[in-house]
Amino acid sequence: MILFLQHALNGISLGAVYALIAVGITLVYGLSRIIHFAVGELVMLGAYVAWETWRLTGSHTVGLAAAAAVLAVIGMITERGIFRFTLREPLTGFIVSLGLIMILQGIGIEIWSADPRRADPPLAGSWDVSGLIFRKQVAINIGVSLLVLLAAYAVLMKTRYGKAVRAVADDPSAAALMGVPVRFIIMTTFIVGAALAGVGGWVVLTNGSISPFVGEAYLLRGFAVALIGGLGNVQGAAVAGVGMGVAESLAAGYGSPGWNDAYVFGIVILILLWRPTGLGRGSSGAHL
Amino acid sequence: MLKIEKLQVHFGHVHALRGVNLEAARNEVLVLIGPNGAGKSTVLNTVAGLNTPTEGSVHLDETAIGGMTPRNVVKAGLTLVPQGRRLFGSMTVRENLEMGAYTKNDKAKIDDQIARWSEFFPEIGARLGIRASYLSGGQQQIVAIIRGLMSEPRTLMMDEPSIGLAPVVVKRIGVEIRRLNREAGIGIVLVEQNVEFALTVSDRVAILAQGQVVHTGPPRDMRDPALLAHHFFGSTPETEAG
Secondary structure, eight states: OHHHHHHHHHHHHHHHHHHHHHHHHHHHHHHHOOOOTTHHHHHHHHHHHHHHHHHHHOOHHHHHHHHHHHHHHHHHHHHHHTGGGGTTOHHHHHHHHHHHHHHHHHHHHHHHOSSOBOOOOSSOOEEEETTEEEEHHHHHHHHHHHHHHHHHHHHHHHSHHHHHHHHHHHOHHHHHHTTOOHHHHHHHHHHHHHHHHHHHHHHHHHHSOBOTTTHHHHHHHHHHHHHHHOTTOHHHHHHHHHHHHHHHHHHHHHSOGGGHHHHHHHHHHHHHHHOTTOSSOOSSSOOO | OEEEEEEEEEETTEEEEEEEEEEEOTTOEEEEEOOTTSSHHHHHHHHTTSSOOSEEEEEETTEEOTTOOHHHHHHHTEEEEOTTOOOOTTSBHHHHHHHHTTTOOOHHHHHHHHHHHHHHSHHHHTTTTSBGGGSOHHHHHHHHHHHHHTTOOSEEEEEOTTTTOOHHHHHHHHHHHHHHHHHSOOEEEEEOSOHHHHHHHOSEEEEEETTEEEEEEOGGGGGOHHHHHHHHHSSOHHHHHO
């Protein structure tokens, strides 16, 4: 039982990152219909921004803020510079995002080399709750991810801005007729999505080491989670993210670790065969 | 007063509107009828800012609104209730109405308006917290109209408000539309396929054919089969028979 809980706990911390990424993916898709594959590279950039900031200031808190802020700016630059021109043809946007993966990875290797980097953990040590080892850093990471996700959810559900986002996801023309500046709202989802990926990058850094290729694993899982949650469904993405992390952690714990990805994506395929639009309310009709 | 002059719209090679001239006063309900593909919805969508005109002008009172973004058109005082209601299905009725007032910032006033409309339409008032997609077609149409009114327009345009509704509901919508015009002083321009409905609700009708207004006149003109046949089918019953 202790072992099971241990794996589940580790899984939640993994899943929190997936959820952060998937919410960004699902927001961008829900409004622009663009499948933004470069989001893994945004996680990578966020991790390096956090790492550089930590080296400069010695503070992980500043690193977290910097990762979110810098990535928000990068999100805006990519939207203004590239993605807004592909809104009429979301497939073009998808191809462009594939190209961005190569470019951002190349930039990452150029600046930071392909060698793995790591930061001192912000919070060393662990709690031992009757045999259950709980790394303090994991608690922090889960807490930060959860807070960010809850904040994003609250903004979506309660604020004027959030309602505009949901309205554009439901029906962009009708939203325009209500006076919603649709293009501007779409731009903000690229900014928010990138900032969430930045926070994800910080969590990845504080969990272990990073390299310019770290985005790949998160990209695949982020998308799987977004699909299972129902593309365009924010709550679905958050829940599916945590579920994915736990499943992965249990698979690694009880199965052979080498087969980890196969187990996890096997489950993903089965779920999507069973429910092609995901377990949550998918993108047909209601998007959020 | 809504004044449309020489309005032209192209969609690629398709010349959708070929110089539309139309005026609608605040104190009237103007109904735009015409055969399928004549460009009725295009007129409304272009005036609302969803399409960009290639030529011509649109004025709402003194303001030139031709070519404005939909947002600025709403701010200028003209709102379109789109065809097929187009409610935000995943949002509650209340949230839909709040979206209608997106260009307004006065939260207290918005709540006040919602309360007022809820009294006016009790069946809507009782369903403010329900997802809009769960309402019946007639209720959705009423919500769509109230949502359009939340921006406090001087002129309200509606694209086929009767579509897909039961006759008794259509009748009720017609009564409410006339009441809005007479009591609230909101100018109404609507597009209709349902000639019977158009006849009962309108003060004046305009017939649109092949991208131009070919006839305007009192509603009784629609009782004239020769006129309708001429504009809808390009022929008169006599020539058909002959």
